[in-house]
Amino acid sequence: MTRTVDVVVIGGGQAGLAAGYHLRRLGVDFVILDAQSAPGGAWQHTWDSLHLFSPAAFSSLPGSAMPVQIGETYPDAAHVVTYLSEYEHRYELPLMRPVSVHGVHRDGAFLRVESDAGVWRARVVISATGTWWRPFLPAVPGRSEFAGQQLHTVEYRSPAEFAGRRVEVVGGGNSGAQIAADLAYDTELTWVTRRPPRFLADDIDGRALFDAATARRKALESGSADTGGVASLGDIVAVPPVREARDAGLLKASPMFARLSSDGVEWADGTRAEADAVIWCTGFRPTLSHLAPLQLRGSRGHITTVGTRAADEPRLHLLGYGDWTGPASATLIGVGRPARDAAREIAGLLGPRS
Structure with missing residues (x-):
């Protein structure tokens, strides 16, 4: 019809x-x-x-x-x-x-x-x-060789299924920070990011982000210099769970690893770490x-x-x-x-x- x-x-x-x-x-x-x-x-x-x-x-x-x-x-x-x-x-x-x-x-x-x-x-x-x-998974060498569990943000639900396990959380945005904070207490967590994480000031939330995006739109429409919008403020909103894990010293980022192996990850300098699961918070x-x-x-x-x-x-x-x-x-x-x-x-x- x-x-x-x-x-x-x-x-x-x-x-x-x-x-x-x-x-x-x-x-x-x-x-x-x-x-x-x-x-x-x-x-x-x-x-x-x-x-x-x-x-x-x-x-x-x-x-x-x-x-x-x-x-x-x-x-x-x-x-x-x-x-x-x-x-x-x-x-x-x-x-x-x-x-x-x-x-x-x-x-x-x-x-x-x-x-x-x-x-x-x-x-x-x-x-x-x-x-x-349409979740994005980066083409990291060895991804197909890893024998542990791999999942994307869209498949993650709660820390209960990872309790006591060695987990790599990949991603320096809001999803990566929030899921890392979720897992920080009951897992052996490694949070890896491509660059040092940029936390927004603790008093900034979505209201300020919307204002920043609006100011950028107005600047571009008027022909003024690009203000940079939200990206100029940082990458991660310090919502309460993220702030609490960070302030407790449980949310420290490591540089991105170079490859996966069958039982873990390896950095460019040869350092290795065993892992049971990798959660890709990669957008x-x-x-x-x-x-x-x-x-x-x-x-x-x-x-x-x-x-x-x-x-x-x-x-x-x-x-x-x-x-x-x-x-x-x-x-x-x-x-x-x-x-x-x-x-x-x-x-x-x-x-x-x-």
């Missing part, structure tokens, strides 16, 4: 919901296709101890403030899932799930969205699939395979955009993948503005409503 609609939004996480909110306000005919079986996007798949960097008031999607979580300054992932679920119901967003999109194709005046639930012909497509579903890449038929990706895997619009396909918008699709657009509070701008541009392209 083929259905025709003005806009198809691919992805029902925070970016897709923000897009849906603004499209509904503008009276656009749209549908959101979500591959997940339940609301909450990637937040329903995170590790048990994960909390936001910001208080609830600074972690909200457009139109509806996130409620405070009783007893928590920084809400946990389960609270975010509940908020997103209530958000989509509050605004009666037209979601269909679980629906996996296989490909987006040009089809005359339309883009044809092919999925396991049928085909949609859309005048515009918003891709909002995020990055969680993600944008989930864009469904857009491959459009042949828009550049050498670095990104699609060139003007704002959120694909530079070489004006009927396609990308939302929530990172700063290249809007400053702070991969965050709850930051996705609202690019979602609004995309919806307005799309409404202008579609023309007056009859």
Whole structure:
């Protein structure tokens, strides 16, 4: 069965919901296709101890403030899932799930969205699939030889399964620091990073990060010097568990090892360490395979955009993948503005409503 609609939004996480909110306000005919079986996007798949960097008031999607979580300054992932679920119901967003999109194709005046639930012909497509579903693993020598357990951030849940084991946590960003802090008390932990970890000042949280990203956007738009944004402040937000482990002397980083062996890791100077598990907190890449038929990706895997619009396909918008699709657009509070701008541009392209 083929259905025709003005806009198809691919992805029902925070970016897709923000897009849906603004499209509904503008009276656009749209549908959101979500591959997940339940609301909450990637937040329903995170590790048990994960909390936001910001208080609830600074972690909200457009139109509806996130409620405070009783007893928590920084809400946990389960609270975010509940908020997103209530958000989509509050605004009666037209979601269909679980629906996996296989490909987006040009089809005359339309883009044809092919999925396991049928085909949609859309005048515009918003891709909002995020990055969680495409974890990145670096090409470290010996990775295939290691006989122990290897997993990525997306597969880690709690320290209980690693108690008493020798664990290497790889990565100097927020995920690496938080998971290392999680494991610091009950495992023989080695935290390795490519460069010395850069902790933000203890009083900086997501509010300041959003302000930094906003200031950078304004500077670039006005032609002023690049402020550096969030990257100028550091790499790791010192959330309470990270701060506690660091201050207890349990969160000391070692340089990145050169290779893995069957039973551990080895540094360039020949130093070796046995390991039972390696957790790769090495980031993600944008989930864009469904857009491959459009042949828009550049050498670095990104699609060139003007704002959120694909530079070489004006009927396609990308939302929530990172700063290249809007400053702070991969965050709850930051996705609202690019979602609004995309919806307005799309409404202008579609023309007056009859």
